[in-house]
Amino acid sequence: MELLDFARGPALAAALAIMFSGIAWRLFGIFRLRNQPDYSAPRSTALWAGRLRGIVSRMWPHPEFRASATLATTNGYLYHLGLAIIIFAYPPHIHFIERLTGVRWPPLPEPVFYIAVALTIVSLFVALLYRITDPVLKLLSNFDDYFTWFVVMFAVLTGMLAIEHPFRPGVPLPPPGHPLLVTVHLLAVELLFIWLPFGKLAHAFLVFVSRGTTGAAMARRGARP
Amino acid sequence: MTDINSQHPLELDAPRFSVRKPEARYDKQGEKPDAERVQAALLSFIKDCSRPIATYLESCIHCGQCAQACHFYVASRDPKYTPVWKLEPFKRAYQREAGPFALFFNAFNLKPEVTLAELEAWQELLYDSCTLCGRCTLICPMGIDIAALVGLARHAMYEAGLVPHELWAVAERAEREGSPLGATAKVLKERVEWLADDHAIEIPLDKPRADIMVTLSSIEIMKYPGSIVALARVLNAMGSDWTLRSDGYEATNFGMLSGNSRWQKDSTLRIINAAIACGAQTVILPECGHAYGALRWQGANMYGKPLPFEALHISEFLAASVASGKLRLRKLDKSLTFHDPCQVSRRGGATQAPREVLKALGVDLREMPASGDFNWCCGGGGGVVTIHRADPLRYRAFEIKMRQIDATGAELAVTSCANCRQSFDDGQAHFKWGRTMGSLLETVAANLAGQAQ
Numbered sequence A: 001m002e003l004l005d006f007a008r009g010p011a012l013a014a015a016l017a018i019m020f021s022g023i024a025w026r027l028f029g030i031f032r033l034r035n036q037p038d039y040s041a042p043r044s045t046a047l048w049a050g051r052l053r054g055i056v057s058r059m060w061p062h063p064e065f066r067a068s069a070t071l072a073t074t075n076g077y078l079y080h081l082g083l084a085i086i087i088f089a090y091p092p093h094i095h096f097i098e099r100l101t102g103v104r105w106p107p108l109p110e111p112v113f114y115i116a117v118a119l120t121i122v123s124l125f126v127a128l129l130y131r132i133t134d135p136v137l138k139l140l141s142n143f144d145d146y147f148t149w150f151v152v153m154f155a156v157l158t159g160m161l162a163i164e165h166p167f168r169p170g171v172p173l174p175p176p177g178h179p180l181l182v183t184v185h186l187l188a189v190e191l192l193f194i195w196l197p198f199g200k201l202a203h204a205f206l207v208f209v210s211r212g213t214t215g216a217a218m219a220r221r222g223a224r225p
Numbered sequence B: 001m002t003d004i005n006s007q008h009p010l011e012l013d014a015p016r017f018s019v020r021k022p023e024a025r026y027d028k029q030g031e032k033p034d035a036e037r038v039q040a041a042l043l044s045f046i047k048d049c050s051r052p053i054a055t056y057l058e059s060c061i062h063c064g065q066c067a068q069a070c071h072f073y074v075a076s077r078d079p080k081y082t083p084v085w086k087l088e089p090f091k092r093a094y095q096r097e098a099g100p101f102a103l104f105f106n107a108f109n110l111k112p113e114v115t116l117a118e119l120e121a122w123q124e125l126l127y128d129s130c131t132l133c134g135r136c137t138l139i140c141p142m143g144i145d146i147a148a149l150v151g152l153a154r155h156a157m158y159e160a161g162l163v164p165h166e167l168w169a170v171a172e173r174a175e176r177e178g179s180p181l182g183a184t185a186k187v188l189k190e191r192v193e194w195l196a197d198d199h200a201i202e203i204p205l206d207k208p209r210a211d212i213m214v215t216l217s218s219i220e221i222m223k224y225p226g227s228i229v230a231l232a233r234v235l236n237a238m239g240s241d242w243t244l245r246s247d248g249y250e251a252t253n254f255g256m257l258s259g260n261s262r263w264q265k266d267s268t269l270r271i272i273n274a275a276i277a278c279g280a281q282t283v284i285l286p287e288c289g290h291a292y293g294a295l296r297w298q299g300a301n302m303y304g305k306p307l308p309f310e311a312l313h314i315s316e317f318l319a320a321s322v323a324s325g326k327l328r329l330r331k332l333d334k335s336l337t338f339h340d341p342c343q344v345s346r347r348g349g350a351t352q353a354p355r356e357v358l359k360a361l362g363v364d365l366r367e368m369p370a371s372g373d374f375n376w377c378c379g380g381g382g383g384v385v386t387i388h389r390a391d392p393l394r395y396r397a398f399e400i401k402m403r404q405i406d407a408t409g410a411e412l413a414v415t416s417c418a419n420c421r422q423s424f425d426d427g428q429a430h431f432k433w434g435r436t437m438g439s440l441l442e443t444v445a446a447n448l449a450g451q452a453q
Helices: A003-008 A010-031 A047-057 A063-089 A091-101 A110-133 A135-140 A143-162 A179-195 A200-221 B034-047 B051-059 B065-069 B071-076 B083-097 B102-107 B116-128 B135-139 B146-159 B165-177 B185-199 B218-222 B226-237 B254-258 B261-277 B289-297 B299-303 B314-324 B352-361 B388-408 B418-431 B440-445
Strands: B212-214 B242-244 B282-285 B310-313 B335-339 B412-415 B437-439
Touching: A003 A010, A003 A179, A010 A179, A010 A200, A010 B051, A047 A200, A063 A091, A063 A110, A063 A143, A063 B065, A063 B135, A110 A135, A110 A143, A135 B083, A143 A179, A143 A200, A200 B051, B034 B083, B034 B116, B034 B146, B051 B083, B051 B146, B065 B071, B065 B083, B065 B135, B071 B388, B083 B102, B083 B116, B083 B146, B116 B146, B116 B388, B135 B146, B146 B254, B165 B254, B165 B261, B185 B218, B185 B226, B212 B226, B218 B226, B218 B418, B226 B314, B226 B437, B226 B440, B254 B261, B254 B289, B261 B289, B261 B299, B282 B289, B282 B314, B289 B299, B289 B310, B289 B418, B310 B314, B314 B352, B314 B440, B335 B352, B335 B388, B352 B440, B388 B418, B412 B418, B412 B440, B418 B437, B437 B440
Parallel strands: B212 B242, B212 B282, B282 B310, B335 B412, B412 B437
Antiparallel strands: none
């Protein structure tokens, strides 16, 4: 079996299996624990509304915190949006997802994709620079932070390398490029899939659980979620 | 425990009441071997790990934004005061012993074991430099309730016998005498008789039946007795059927602040049982932030079932009385700024109640640059004001508060927490600051409609 076939076949299946079972196990580890009953008289019983408010209201820092939190938040949004565009709007990725799920959608114009890649790479480097220079972030950071950064950046950079021809307006993207580079990119993405449930990338799903938990608890008290 | 009084005598003449033992960087209680202390701490923390707690412990993305919300970090710029860092040994213990991947972390020693030296070093971070104000919770993009986690970590520290001794001593005194500051039932009775005589006002004590049972903070009893008179003025003016009870008057809960759940429960049950004994429909909590959280939000859980009465902070009671027309106030033609007690506003959900009262007083309310739910803490909550070695850091944090209040240019500053007031009094004395923090209740009592000023 060629390495590319391995990356496209058994390695991808194994990575996805590990990712989904890891996510399930991590969530099970949380939800298996008891939720202590709260006998206090609630100020509000609209707890689902509180959960939603908790999820939505923390998407952007409140004006009181904007002076300190806006730069980090904006930079975070840049690479999150950039990654979303790269993953869901680049034709080969749409094709890849279609192969797995049968679902497809039209891609965004190619210039948008290239701008997204550039912004993602720059903002990821800004995030790393911030992490290694800011005293608070330096103190808090551990292997998870740096390895997660590496895993994401590795997937993005190998993806860039796998595109053999630079973008030319009006010219359709060529078929998959050099097999070895595509293979390395696939393996890099599979490493990301495997790492996702174990490290801080898990915030992709934990963010809803955590914000929702506090949103409901604060709604119960009639406090800001 | 008989030597507590001699080892840690109360300093009743100091600007704020407490005992002094500032020399040690960390304190220890009991004679347990080191390994047992660590074991007790970690077992306690893991036992407390419910679903919400595990969610929070799994969710931190190390963004560091919580630092910018913490007055101790902002005042010092020392990264160790980053709120979520205060949980680091406990996060590690959870991941190693109880998290979904504990087997993996433990087998490969990826999360090293927590040591006693770490817990000792963390005592300062969990007690001296955290007021449990919850501002960090509000900024966290993952919504992690860091203040709640610090509360649980304090349980663990208590079990390890690693509580700052001054805080431990007042908590122990509260358990033994019913009050952390020597405001025993006998002292209360004497104070009430003295205040009733001195101010020619009726202050009912130990009525067998009453609609309303009033509780106090020992800080009010010992330092701000004017609050008791103010409370009596307001309730008597409204014609309320009320009483103080010598078997359940102390609303502060130093068991909760020190991390001793058993003492917390004892303090809470004293109030609940007294209220049940006199058939109170309403229990009024005093101008004290943590007392509100202890009964309003944690009381029923200590009791194990819903409370058979309504628990209201005094500011909520005043706001409701104004709204119903039972309480009529004279206009106060002054500019005023209000300091929100964290546990009543941000953590308690009663942010608007004092503002409704102030609106009824007709004051020119000048909000601070960050106010209401976003208010900066006075720096003395969570038991911090009792810990003398924390003073230098607390004073630096207090400077934020002074700047905020000065920026409003308001003639008056009031709050609805006696603990905040004593932190302000202490800061005022330290900085020779020309502002005095007043009481919302006393301001209301001084401006009752139809009564001489």
